[in-house]
Amino acid sequence: MSEISFPIKDLARRKTQTALTILGLTISTAATVFLVIFGTNLGFEISFLARGGRLTSGFSNIFFQFILIVSILNILTGPIITSFLVHLTMSGRMRDIGVMKASGCLSGSIFAYFITELSMLVFLSSITGIIFGVAAFYVSTIFLNAAGFSISQSLNLGVIMVICIVLIIFSHISGASPIRKAAKAKPTEAMSPIYNFRTTAGLGKKVPSRLGLTFKVAFRNLLRRKSVTSQAIICLTVVLTLTTVTIAGGMIANQTTTSYVERAIGRNVVLVGHPTLTNRYINLLSRFFEEKEMQQINYFDHEFVISESLVSKLDDIQGVIEVDPRLVLENSVREVPGIVLDPIDQTTAVIIGDSRSDEALILGVEPESVVNDWLIFGRKLGKDDQESTMIGDSLAVNMFSDAQNQSIKVFDESLLPYDIVGVCVDPLNNGKVVYMPLETLYKDIGQSGYNLLFLQIDASEKSQVLAQIENEVSGENLNVVELDTILDKHVDFLNNIWSLVMFLPLFSLATAAVSLLSYLMLSISGQQHEFGIMRALGAKPRSIMKIVFSQALIIILVSGAIGISAGLFITFGFLIPDPVISQSTIISVSAWLIMILGLLCASSLYPALKAVKKTVVEAISAV
Amino acid sequence: MKEKVIVASGLCRQFEIDDVIVEALKNLDLTVKEGEFISIYGPSGAGKTTLLNLIGALDKPTSGKIVVFNHDLGTYDENFLATFRSAYIGFVFQSYNLISTLTAVENIAFVIELAGWPKERIKQRSETLLKLVGLQHRGNHFPAQLSGGERQRVAFARALANDPPLLLADEPTGNLDTETGLEIVSILKKIKEEGKTVIVATHDEKLLKLASRSLFLKDGRLTE
Numbered sequence: 001m002s003e004i005s006f007p008i009k010d011l012a013r014r015k016t017q018t019a020l021t022i023l024g025l026t027i028s029t030a031a032t033v034f035l036v037i038f039g040t041n042l043g044f045e046i047s048f049l050a051r052g053g054r055l056t057s058g059f060s061n062i063f064f065q066f067i068l069i070v071s072i073l074n075i076l077t078g079p080i081i082t083s084f085l086v087h088l089t090m091s092g093r094m095r096d097i098g099v100m101k102a103s104g105c106l107s108g109s110i111f112a113y114f115i116t117e118l119s120m121l122v123f124l125s126s127i128t129g130i131i132f133g134v135a136a137f138y139v140s141t142i143f144l145n146a147a148g149f150s151i152s153q154s155l156n157l158g159v160i161m162v163i164c165i166v167l168i169i170f171s172h173i174s175g176a177s178p179i180r181k182a183a184k185a186k187p188t189e190a191m192s193p194i195y196n197f198r199t200t201a202g203l204g205k206k207v208p209s210r211l212g213l214t215f216k217v218a219f220r221n222l223l224r225r226k227s228v229t230s231q232a233i234i235c236l237t238v239v240l241t242l243t244t245v246t247i248a249g250g251m252i253a254n255q256t257t258t259s260y261v262e263r264a265i266g267r268n269v270v271l272v273g274h275p276t277l278t279n280r281y282i283n284l285l286s287r288f289f290e291e292k293e294m295q296q297i298n299y300f301d302h303e304f305v306i307s308e309s310l311v312s313k314l315d316d317i318q319g320v321i322e323v324d325p326r327l328v329l330e331n332s333v334r335e336v337p338g339i340v341l342d343p344i345d346q347t348t349a350v351i352i353g354d355s356r357s358d359e360a361l362i363l364g365v366e367p368e369s370v371v372n373d374w375l376i377f378g379r380k381l382g383k384d385d386q387e388s389t390m391i392g393d394s395l396a397v398n399m400f401s402d403a404q405n406q407s408i409k410v411f412d413e414s415l416l417p418y419d420i421v422g423v424c425v426d427p428l429n430n431g432k433v434v435y436m437p438l439e440t441l442y443k444d445i446g447q448s449g450y451n452l453l454f455l456q457i458d459a460s461e462k463s464q465v466l467a468q469i470e471n472e473v474s475g476e477n478l479n480v481v482e483l484d485t486i487l488d489k490h491v492d493f494l495n496n497i498w499s500l501v502m503f504l505p506l507f508s509l510a511t512a513a514v515s516l517l518s519y520l521m522l523s524i525s526g527q528q529h530e531f532g533i534m535r536a537l538g539a540k541p542r543s544i545m546k547i548v549f550s551q552a553l554i555i556i557l558v559s560g561a562i563g564i565s566a567g568l569f570i571t572f573g574f575l576i577p578d579p580v581i582s583q584s585t586i587i588s589v590s591a592w593l594i595m596i597l598g599l600l601c602a603s604s605l606y607p608a609l610k611a612v613k614k615t616v617v618e619a620i621s622a623v
Numbered sequence: 624m625k626e627k628v629i630v631a632s633g634l635c636r637q638f639e640i641d642d643v644i645v646e647a648l649k650n651l652d653l654t655v656k657e658g659e660f661i662s663i664y665g666p667s668g669a670g671k672t673t674l675l676n677l678i679g680a681l682d683k684p685t686s687g688k689i690v691v692f693n694h695d696l697g698t699y700d701e702n703f704l705a706t707f708r709s710a711y712i713g714f715v716f717q718s719y720n721l722i723s724t725l726t727a728v729e730n731i732a733f734v735i736e737l738a739g740w741p742k743e744r745i746k747q748r749s750e751t752l753l754k755l756v757g758l759q760h761r762g763n764h765f766p767a768q769l770s771g772g773e774r775q776r777v778a779f780a781r782a783l784a785n786d787p788p789l790l791l792a793d794e795p796t797g798n799l800d801t802e803t804g805l806e807i808v809s810i811l812k813k814i815k816e817e818g819k820t821v822i823v824a825t826h827d828e829k830l831l832k833l834a835s836r837s838l839f840l841k842d843g844r845l846t847e
Binding site for chain 1 (some may be wrong): 664678679681682700702705706708709710716720721722724725727733734736737738743781806
């Protein structure tokens with residue numbers, strides 16, 4: 001028989017197994033192609049948001065880190081699943097290889113037959129996988145762009161080719177290994193089940209009898225096929241790690257970034273100021289999610305000044321918890337290099353930074369009255385701070401080498417620079433902000449007074465307090481703006497981006513289900529004979545289904561325990577600084593993970609049903 | 624008067640293999656009374672295993688009727704038949720068919736665990752049966768660690784575990800050497816003395832001599 005006709009006949013003879021392998025490899029390839037293209041374009045979209053003046057460095061870093069880790073896991077998952085499926089398929093051919101050797105077939109011919117079969121499976125699946133992956137990418141982007149996003153639909157053919165080549169190489173390496181091993185083995189060895197799946201003759205380990213007959217048989221069956229069982233566990237573990245990072249990481253990161261915004265803007269905060277300035281402030285705050293052209297204004301216009309008497313009147317209103325008066329202006333700022341110890345030899349001093357400059361929003365504040373509670377690297381401004389500043393995250397990242405070890409010049413070049421005591425994550429003006437004590441600001445600009453007021457009000461009597469504030473400011477040409485409305489827009493914007501990012505694990509889950517199904521189908525075809533014996537001895541079909549289900553459950557639980565722990569470790573260890581985890585997030589994450597494990601368990605019902613579909617006699621006759 | 628435990632009438636079993644119809648049993652009639660030891664012999668492919676499968680409720684006839692212990696087996700679903708096998712039938716296969724992932728004692732216990740016996744009784748019964756077949760020292764060994772004869776003895780112990788009124792044995796000495804075959808014959812003798820109904824498909828003369836009635840099966844037809 002020729003090297004082409006044998007593999008074609010062999011594949012056609014094992015219709016179910018061939019179809020399952022092609023389906024598994026196709027989904028695995030499609031998932032990898034989809035995730036990499038989608039991830040890259042999503043990364044570009046987020047990078048565009050950051051570059052286009054939207055998002056702040058702190059936020060875009062979290063997104064980037066998230067997409068980077070998810071992408072690395074995706075790239076790992078594809079070849080692992082592919083090689084697992086190929087190894088599984090080829091392991092099932094070992095007995096045939098033994099029979100062929102016993103019939104006098106040469107090792108070289110056997111290797112050629114089966115490697116051709118492997119190549120046929122891999123190439124066919126790669127082509128269909130790429131088609132499905134690209135199609136899924138287009139469908140997803142059309143759907144998401146219709147929902148308001150603007151994800152590029154450009155295809156990077158180079159990336160697709162690289163993925164394809166990597167998967168083909170991995171598949172051939174992992175698939176060729178059992179073929180080579182069997183081709184070299186003695187015929188009796190290749191025909192032995194011990195050689196097939198590294199089956200153990202004696203299982204040694206005792207299973208606690210209280211776990212019941214079903215569990216005992218299921219556990220022993222898994223131990224008996226330890227080679228494929230451990231591969232199935234590795235495969236599912238990687239997928240579940242990826243899923244946990246995406247789901248738990250995504251949800252926690254969503255809540256954390258939402259909390260960063262809430263802390264930075266503040267809940268139940270009312271802004272009072274001249275309409276020109278309040279509009280300006282809202283526009284600066286909205287830069288986080290929409291870019292707007294803004295004209296230059298003179299912040300020192302006397303119309304903008306808020307009188308001390310109004311401040312005290314507003315402070316006297318019952319329900320106003322805190323009054324935070326500020327003097328806000330825009331100015332250019334300049335980086336001042338710093339001196340630090342050489343990080344390598346720790347004895348010599350080195351200069352860091354340069355003299356870069358940028359435009360920033362300068363906010364003079366009374367440190368003890370500030371209503372915001374930003375995420376801060378370093379510390380907040382204190383009551384006694386005089387020549388100090390706290391700067392926004394984008395300014396720190398884009399204009400400084402190591403902001404906390406450098407200083408900043410805000411106004412006159414002849415003035416001394418200010419220390420930077422902290423870096424805050426702030427959506428205001430895209431994080432290009434400098435907070436400094438009001439007194440210091442007054443001294444430097446030679447003027448005093450406030451032009452914006454921030455009032456923290458009691459949420460329980462919001463409407464009455466707002467009415468009283470409006471009453472006090474009436475006739476003064478001042479605007480009263482509730483910041484909660486703009487805060488909600490920020491939160492919606494973040495939620496939309498996260499929902500987009502969390503689209504990524506869907507394909508990974510599909511591949512997890514297919515790997516598990518493939519493993520179980522192969523495992524069941526190997527156990528069909530024994531299931532037949534059990535049924536002949538009086539085991540009901542339900543008992544056999546319970547055994548198959550228990551096997552799946554053991555694999556899912558072991559992989560779940562390792563994968564979910566690893567996913568949570570990555571999430572908390574590398575993904576999110578200062579994570580915010582509420583009880584509802586814990587419940588949601590747990591519910592999602594339980595649902596995923598449940599779905600995987602449910603996917604094992606098909607092979608379980610398949611296991612009892614044959615008649616007892618057919619099952620006993622199965623080799 | 625002894626009760627009829629098996630009544631088969633007009634029993635046919637056909638198999639379709641690649642569009643070819645193979646008639647394994649043709650219009651077969653058989654009656655077996657309680658306590659009988661029946662041996663069925665005949666050439667390879669005569670339909671001996673098919674007949675045992677039908678009596679043992681492992682398979683259903685294409686046509687005809689088979690009533691075992693007053694149950695018309697062709698009319699029941701798989702769940703009922705599983706319960707029926709567990710309660711009435713002990714089956715010994717030619718190729719032992721032990722469950723490879725269970726030890727010898729666990730293989731024996733499997734049947735009675737399925738029947739829901741209490742733990743203590745299961746342990747007691749399994750050990751008694753292991754002793755009966757002379758394998759008390761090999762209880763914790765897996766099938767792969769036992770010889771052919773030992774596996775067949777475990778298979779007998781398993782078939783007797785739930786004390787079934789009917790024992791079916793398909794070529795129980797077929798794969799064994801003379802000495803081990805004699806051990807199996809002696810076990811079957813003990814079973815016969817207990818008064819159980821036994822049907823053995825065999826070529827072994829010693830087993831044929833042990834039978835109260837021998838039936839010859841050829842081309843799917845039975846003659847006495």
